[in-house]
Amino acid sequence: MGTLAAKPLVRTVSAQLTERVRARIVSGAYAPGAALPQDVLAAEFGVSKIPVREALLQLRAEGLVEIFAHRGFQVRAVSEAEAHEIFRLRLALEPQAIARGAQLAGQLERHSAEAAARELHEALEHGRLEEAGDLNGAFHLALVVPARQKLTAEVVQRLLTLAQRYVRLHLQPSGRISRARREHEALLAAWMAGDAAQAGELARVHVQATYEDLLRVFGTDAEA
Amino acid sequence: MGTLAAKPLVRTVSAQLTERVRARIVSGAYAPGAALPQDVLAAEFGVSKIPVREALLQLRAEGLVEIFAHRGFQVRAVSEAEAHEIFRLRLALEPQAIARGAQLAGQLERHSAEAAARELHEALEHGRLEEAGDLNGAFHLALVVPARQKLTAEVVQRLLTLAQRYVRLHLQPSGRISRARREHEALLAAWMAGDAAQAGELARVHVQATYEDLLRVFGTDAEA
DNA sequence: CAGGGTTATATCGTATACGATATAAAGACC
């Protein structure tokens, strides 16, 4: 029976808007709590309200936007509580997901992961910090092997996107870049070798390190 | 200035459609893989295509619907692989989330959890199996204390909804109802007592039990 | 008769238009 095969292909306006608005929220161009009037965004992007609404609804599902019926959309506020949630969830999911990815990855996925790591580190070395967040997310996601853990990848990706805002807002790159690079390389090595347990553990340590940077900023102490 | 305070209140058409279509998908009225033509649904519910699209996009974000640009929506297919993912994710998240909920819950949340348990068991005793899935989800969710773990609750709720379809499709209630009741009561007791570790462990055991019922079915039935 | 290309059609995606809701402003009553 007709299960539609696959190949999307057209880049609908809604989808493009979703990406562009998401980028602005993550980068802080649309600040936390800011109102997002449909007419204004529509004019800003030169489209009608319909695809704007669809994009905002998508972003709401991702947790970046909040909606109040008949009162409009606004950028979801940031809070220390949410940051804790994001990183607790990441710690609960990513190590397992990446460990499993290490087992599931074939040649293709291994090349993708290496490529993602390369792109990320090149961007960092050239000081293109704007792209760093997305590329970092892409690397982490590649380790999950989205093709073979579709749902898990969706959840992880969402958390990575949410985490970006906190990292950008609160953390300076100071020594983080070189440390991240070391952690990434160790993690990638274990992952490429198919050492699931080690990859999972290194993923946990890596996420935990960023979390602790954040905790330092918040002035809280780490906890179990 | 105006950070919008809070109280939604109107039940927009899109929101109602989201619930109704979700219910039909979860119940199997819209079968896995079935096409969801916008015009047909619009006529079926007596509305225009716009809220239909918005509902379907929301359900896509929840993982119940798939979209193929310019080719339409369809009910997301079920697969053994996805079932494994759902339950692995639940096992990774729910025990922690419920353990934490046991610490966070105040008087109000405790009453809510008890009420949710009561409603669920009453429905089961009266043989109202249709409602059981939702009520079971509501109970699990109450233990997470959504008010104080907003993001976590969103993720968990999504997984609970996804899990429902597999439970309905593959599992007969045979002895599961009474067993679930016992597990629920033990879990609730530990949770009410604020015993986070015990609540988490019982949550893990409880989810694992359902997972193993599913695994048994998959072991017997041949399925893609 | 087979295969590639072209046209036709159904459905999707977006623009425009309109009605509905909530907030803010103005007025009436105590």
Place this chain on the structure above:
DNA sequence: GGTCTTTATATCGTATACGATATAACCCTG
């Protein structure tokens, strides 16, 4: 003078209308 009611306005949410895309039917060519 203050509070509640009433009215006005801006923005949201949905219906209608139209243009765009993909699939399928058709035709032409070899």
